[in-house]
Amino acid sequence: MLKRSPQERHSFISNFDDVAELADFSLMDTLNCDPEAKANGADHEPRQVFSGHYVPVNPTPIENPEYIAHGKTLFRELGFADSMVQSDDFVRVFSGDLSQVSEPMRRVGWACGYALSIFGTEYTQQCPFQTGNGYGDGRAISVLEAVINGQSWEMQLKGGGRTPYCRGGDGRAVLRSSVREFLAQEHMHALGVPTSRSLSLYVSKTEKVRRPWYSEASRSMNPDVLISEPVAISTRVAPSFIRVGQLELFSRRARRNEHPQAMEELEKMVLHLIDREYSDVIDQTLPTAEQLVLLAREFRGRLASLVANWIRIGYCQGNFNSDNCAAGGFTLDYGPFGFCDVFNPQYQPWTGGGHHYSFLNQPAAAERNFHTFCSTLRPLLTADPEHLQQLGEIQSGFSRVMTEQMELMWAAKLGLATFDATLFSELESLMVNTPVDYTIFFRELSGVPDDITPLKKSFYTGARNGANPEAMDAAWSEWLRKWKSLTALQSREELSRQMKLVNPKYSLREWFVVPAYQQAAAGDYSLLRELQEVFAQPYAEQSKDVEEKYYRLKPLELFGVGGSSHYSCSS
Numbered sequence: 001m002l003k004r005s006p007q008e009r010h011s012f013i014s015n016f017d018d019v020a021e022l023a024d025f026s027l028m029d030t031l032n033c034d035p036e037a038k039a040n041g042a043d044h045e046p047r048q049v050f051s052g053h054y055v056p057v058n059p060t061p062i063e064n065p066e067y068i069a070h071g072k073t074l075f076r077e078l079g080f081a082d083s084m085v086q087s088d089d090f091v092r093v094f095s096g097d098l099s100q101v102s103e104p105m106r107r108v109g110w111a112c113g114y115a116l117s118i119f120g121t122e123y124t125q126q127c128p129f130q131t132g133n134g135y136g137d138g139r140a141i142s143v144l145e146a147v148i149n150g151q152s153w154e155m156q157l158k159g160g161g162r163t164p165y166c167r168g169g170d171g172r173a174v175l176r177s178s179v180r181e182f183l184a185q186e187h188m189h190a191l192g193v194p195t196s197r198s199l200s201l202y203v204s205k206t207e208k209v210r211r212p213w214y215s216e217a218s219r220s221m222n223p224d225v226l227i228s229e230p231v232a233i234s235t236r237v238a239p240s241f242i243r244v245g246q247l248e249l250f251s252r253r254a255r256r257n258e259h260p261q262a263m264e265e266l267e268k269m270v271l272h273l274i275d276r277e278y279s280d281v282i283d284q285t286l287p288t289a290e291q292l293v294l295l296a297r298e299f300r301g302r303l304a305s306l307v308a309n310w311i312r313i314g315y316c317q318g319n320f321n322s323d324n325c326a327a328g329g330f331t332l333d334y335g336p337f338g339f340c341d342v343f344n345p346q347y348q349p350w351t352g353g354g355h356h357y358s359f360l361n362q363p364a365a366a367e368r369n370f371h372t373f374c375s376t377l378r379p380l381l382t383a384d385p386e387h388l389q390q391l392g393e394i395q396s397g398f399s400r401v402m403t404e405q406m407e408l409m410w411a412a413k414l415g416l417a418t419f420d421a422t423l424f425s426e427l428e429s430l431m432v433n434t435p436v437d438y439t440i441f442f443r444e445l446s447g448v449p450d451d452i453t454p455l456k457k458s459f460y461t462g463a464r465n466g467a468n469p470e471a472m473d474a475a476w477s478e479w480l481r482k483w484k485s486l487t488a489l490q491s492r493e494e495l496s497r498q499m500k501l502v503n504p505k506y507s508l509r510e511w512f513v514v515p516a517y518q519q520a521a522a523g524d525y526s527l528l529r530e531l532q533e534v535f536a537q538p539y540a541e542q543s544k545d546v547e548e549k550y551y552r553l554k555p556l557e558l559f560g561v562g563g564s565s566h567y568s569c570s571s
């Protein structure tokens with residue numbers, strides 16, 4: 001614990017119990033750069049980093065930062081006063097300027113390397129050196145790790161400038177992508193889905209970068225213009241930002257015996273993960289092998305539950321690679337994500353994402369990431385057949401655990417005590433054939449309607465797949481009758497109350513977000529702040545006005561529009 005008098009404390013530092021130490025094996029990449037520039041974080045050139053937990057790197061402040069928004073709920077949880085977000089020192093740090101921070105904060109941030117597997121297949125091609133040693137946080141820079149109310153929190157700038165892993169990129173994030181991530185993180189938290197959190201969002205009044213994007217009302221699949229967009233820095237917060245891909249980097253090195261400390265580094269990294277993300281459930285005095293097995297079991301449960309929650313609320317992560325899979329089991333990297341409007345098992349807003357990361361394929365994608373995760377632990381257990389076998393059993397049990405979670409989730413969405421496979425598969429076909437708006441359908445069903453009239457509020461009748469409307473209505477009525485017979489034992493009020501806790505009324509559809517970031521780029525933040533308020537209470541009925549604006553079908557003319565219905569990963 002660091003000792004300091006209250007007068008010495010930096011204003012927001014006064015909320016910290018302590019400033020935590022990172023794993024103790026930093027700064028070991030001794031090649032390829034000027035040691036002094038490296039140690040003070042001033043070397044931002046792409047380079048190979050051969051070992052070590054992180055590299056010191058200074059963020060590059062955005063020019064003329066202006067406050068846009070902060071995560072009010074998170075501020076309350078951290079004990080930060082709302083006014084702090086406009087204070088000079090806070091603005092400076094979270095718009096990327098560490099030059100004036102005082103002890104115990106450090107004037108240097110850090111970035112981490114990680115490896116990449118796509119749907120379980122290892123890649124190194126994305127690394128400019130083709131070795132994997134130049135891939136990692138290309139524009140994410142952590143600036144602080146603090147213990148607040150007994151909980152350790154890492155604060156990470158996204159868009160904070162180039163790092164050794166920037167691969168020739170500019171290290172920036174545009175306002176558009178920053179607004180999306182900022183809003184989505186707090187919405188997911190309010191939905192009860194584990195996630196990184198949003199601390200603050202600042203935009204530059206003068207600095208812009210060019211990105212490929214879609215022209216107005218474009219129906220092109222790929223971006224068709226280059227646009228100039230303001231840069232922004234959003235700060236996200238989590239117990240750690242350790243990714244499956246990060247463990248993978250160390251494990252690949254250990255497997256190939258790339259340097260003498262490779263195995264030791266892998267072990268330290270895994271123990272660091274346990275300390276940051278699993279200390280409440282794993283006894284750190286146990287032998288390492290036992291801890292590893294417990295870790296795999298616990299992560300399995302968290303990951304399966306996470307993905308079932310994504311599907312519960314209509315979320316598609318879009319790019320669920322191992323480097324976008326947080327080893328703590330929460331949602332990380334809101335890039336080409338989307339909340340679905342129409343129920344479509346193959347919903348995938350990212351044009352580069354393919355079927356493998358589509359909506360109902362996310363359990364399969366999670367399984368691939370889990371297998372990758374288990375493989376990262378294996379080198380640490382080679383001399384221990386008993387624990388290796390336990391790990392194998394945990395790995396092969398993923399699909400069972402995932403199925404259990406999915407069935408529990410569908411049962412809860414339908415207000416049933418147990419999953420009914422026939423009822424569910426009939427519903428799935430009806431939802432595809434009508435088609436229905438996923439959020440509105442389940443919310444209307446949560447009203448326990450007498451007949452299908454309220455459910456029709458969710459029907460995209462204009463997009464009906466040529467089906468006979470009378471026959472469809474009859475099929476829906478029959479399905480509703482069956483559903484009601486299965487729920488008949490519960491009081492209608494109680495059933496409705498329970499279902500409304502599981503089926504949100506409001507979800508952050510992309511066509512709500514597009515005008516918010518467009519207006520923000522023109523200096524008007526009012527819509528963005530309205531979305532913040534509305535989507536912080538997704539289960540509440542809210543006012544008539546809110547309902548009319550945000551509880552409605554996607555207008556048919558917005559289907560197929562580039563940048564809204566689908567987008568490239570460009571951010």
Ligand SMILES: Nc1ncnc2c1ncn2[C@@H]1O[C@H](COP(=O)(O)OP(=O)(O)OP(=O)(O)O)[C@@H](O)[C@H]1O
Nearest residue numbers: 136137138139140166169170171172324333334335
């Ligand atoms: N403008 C940029 N400059 C430098 N590196 C970038 C830039 N944009 C993306 N990258 C890097 O490219 C890789 C893939 O990007 P991806 O979109 O998955 O991540 P991201 O959205 O930047 O970050 P995160 O996963 O940290 O949320 C990451 O390693 C990321 O850091």
Ligand SMILES: [Mg+2]
Nearest residue numbers: 323324333335
């Ligand atoms: Mg990423």
